[in-house]
Amino acid sequence: MNFVFVPGVNHGGWCWHPVGQRVRAAGHAVYALTLPGLAMGDDPSGLRLTDAVDHIVGEVERRDLHDVVLVGHSFAGIPISGAAPRILGRLAHVAFLSAFIPRRGESMAAALGPDTAAWMQSMVHASPDDTIDIDFETFSTRLMQDEPVELQKLVFDQLTPQPGGYVLDSLDVDGLDTLGVPMAYLLAERDIALAASGIELAGRLGLEPIMVPGTHEAMLTHPDDVAKALLTSTGG
Structure with missing residues (x-):
């Protein structure tokens, strides 16, 4: 199989390398994308x-x-939910790790609530390059809480400001549960960064979450567990 990994906000393909190396060792091709910008x-x-x-x-x-x-x-x-219908004939499986499952017309900013959405809009509009960034306190207490400070700083230093349109725009597509493609939803046990509970998000796909250890950054802190769960759930 060909595993195509897509990163979250402020991250590049680098964040998937530890998991990707393990998936590749299991005999699969791996592509870790960095989104434009x-x-x-x-x-x-x-x-x-x-x-x-x-x-x-x-x-x-x-x-x-x-x-x-x-x-x-x-x-x-969100973007893989938009991409999947366009590459349907090439898809074997879709998998999510502590991911947003968008509703039609709902942006990531909107999913996080009106106060956060307003803050994100103001940040993007005030930025000279239409981006939104994250500060270390938020990252270390919300995305990677309770991990060693040295590791938090190492990961934080890799982050890049996010194009604002990515988080302010929404999709006008049907849910992936209508595509007839096998899916899996992996949920990090200590994730506190999602807009809704992982159980609710997985439920939008008609799935029960597959639990893996770690925080929102589980693919970096627990790559063995994430890779194993991915391979097991996708038949790899």
């Missing part, structure tokens, strides 16, 4: 959610991948 040196201004969706579709088609396992973390649950 999130590689060092990219120009993030003006990018919209459609650009993220188009990039995922474009990479799968450019590489002519089939038997694809499309995997998204956090925010990436």
Whole structure:
């Protein structure tokens, strides 16, 4: 199978490398994407959610991948939900790790509640390049709480400001439960960063979550467990 990994807010493909190495060792091809605007040196201004969706579709088609396992973390649950219907004939499975499962017309900002949405909008509009960033206190207490400070700082230093359009835009697509593609929802046991409970989010797909240890950054702190759960749930 061809595993295509998509990262969440402020992250690049690098965040999937530990899991990807283990999946590759199990005999599969692995592709860890970095969405436009999130590689060092990219120009993030003006990018919209459609650009993220188009990039995922474009990479799968450019590489002519089939038997694809499309995997998204956090925010990436939104663009992979937009990409999946467009590459349906190439898909074998869709998997989520502590990911947003979008409702039609609901942006990531809106999913986080009106106060957070208003704050995100103000941050994007005040930014010279239309981005939104995260501070270390929020990252260390909400996304990677209780992990060693040295590790928190190491991961934080890899982060890149997020194109604002990615979090302010929404999709106008049916839920993935209508596609007839096998799916799995992995949920980190100590994740406190999601807009709703993982059980509710998995339930939007008609699934029960598969629990893995760790916080929102479980793919970095517990790659053995995440890789094993992914391989087991996708038949790999």
